[in-house]
Amino acid sequence: MKHPYQITVTDKSGDHLFVSVKNHLYAFNLKTGAVVGSWVDTVDISVPLKKQQEDKIKVLEQEALKKDSNEDEESASKKLKNANGIKIPKIPVPGPGAPPIYNYVRSLTLSNNGRYLIGTTDSDKAAVIFNVDFSEENCLKLMKRQIFPKRPCAVSTSADDSTLIVADKFGDVYSIPIDTSEPVDEKSLVPILGHVSMLSDVLVAQHNNKQFILTGDRDEHIRITNYPRTYVVKNWLFGHREFVSNLHIPSFDPSILISGGGDDYLAIWKWHENKLLSKVQLRDLIQPFLNDSHLPPERFLKDDSPKEISIVKILTYANPKSNEKLLVVLCENTNCILTFKLDENEFSATHKQTFETKYPLIDITLYQDTILATLDIESEDNLIELYNFDVDSVLNDSSKENLSLINSISLANNCDVESRKDFYPLYYINSLRKRSEH
């Protein structure tokens, strides 16, 4: 069996699909199912640790040099020393309680013009920028690998796609040029803005041709900051009580922001006016699809602990035939997609459909009138499914009509595993939830 596909992204034309699985990336032609690009992250997970060691050696060498001028070799040591006479420090070993580091792609984003694909890696805490060129045999050409001081978790690009905006687990946001210039030493990077909380999503949005950076964090904050003058905070959007995990701006109305995370609801904002338009309640709709895995971890579990909702993905769809606007929501580790009809005047949402699926969905993406979902499944050749919006914007399973496409995309996956046990964690969003013990 194969490891499930994790993140899925499609380009605006709907002709191409990009997916991640562990440390692999694939690009597909969505008409033929042909693999048009691939990449494997070969960076060793121990690289950051080795780098730490090298840095320590440098410091010690400098200290030794200073010392040498003062004192001669008083202590011919028994310990291992290098040419400069310093004790070589050990490669740091993560302690027993340290969380495991997975060599995988944590986020995947396509630039506005579709010319760059940007991933972030956990292995060496880097952003990897690919030039996407379908005239090449392999359309994914790594342009730049920029390491950051802390693990990046979400990226966005400036309106003209010249700059990459990177949000990290430490709460800082950095900007680096999207070009072929050499990456810079991560120690010389200065954040352009920061929260004192782990960031979960970042967007560059526009209003009256002015750009703003929208950031969401673990402390239920959404902040709007001027860009490029990021020292000017425009305002905060207050309305969430739990972490924020997903920010979405519909392409048909860039003045609207839809946000969700650990709350029982999504929030719809007129973001530039600092106005909460409405909340979309999910609890009653999603409750039948929640199971024991949605309960808090055991040591926080109480008799009355509710099953917890975490938002994986918010999408919007404008039906070109009826002009109906839809909101599409995926909650973590559930067998369903919820759709809502968006009222454009009120910007309220009314439930339209609960689309039940056979397997829990890991991620969804939208191209043309189709939702492509990656499945939590033990399979060789059915790692994704396709669901089609009909004229009335109702979802129907269209996988059967597209079996060859699905098989072709599934079989290209080179990450073979023995069993479920070898899956990387597929669901981690709920781990953002704060559980204070103090």
Added chain:
Amino acid sequence: RAHSNPFSDHRLEYPRSPDSMDWSKFYPKHFDSEQGQMNKKVEIADIGCGYGGLLINLAKEFPQLLCLGMEIRVQVTQYVEDRIIALREKYAKDKISNYQNIAVLRGNAMKFLPNFFEKGQLLKMFFCFPDPHFKQRKHKARIITNTLLSEYAYVLKEGGVVYTITDVEDLHNWMVQHLNDHPLFKRLDENWEKQDKCVELMWNSTEEGQKVTRNKGSKWIACYERLPTPEDCD
């Protein structure tokens, strides 16, 4: 406990937004029960107010303004609260200096300042003898960083003032460097410092400051004005 980790998920109480903050229990005498709202807003904040020495002096200096001390350590906050209650009782008959204009709350200003204060609400912010966090990798935990300064600029009125004082020269240089580098702050000169009453209070009235004086240590001060936000930033 001398220190508290500003990054951890303390069980803190904080309002969901500035509008939803109930200030009436902090400043009961400034609550208009007929209108059902406060008749004043907090305009002076002492971030990391410690044992409240400065706060108590600010109460006398600015009887017309509401001052708030924020402190992350539970016991220290409790101590200041008791101190304010005692002062309010003692001076209950005083029409002006009755300490009804100061209050303290336990909070993490680094994380939740915008939950308490609106854009441009504050006239003055004090950072007195902040935790120096000597280690390089702890520098993000310092209360003055280029990223946090943007949040302080947000809650400060244009023309408002950030006051800093420390007995650690390295930290002073760090704060000066970051404030100098920030486009929304401009240092106020020595002449200004000499004529400003708050500078004098900050020098003399905090418990930390008095300790430094007893130990014949040095103190460094830097004050910065909040510059106007450039036009067309919204």
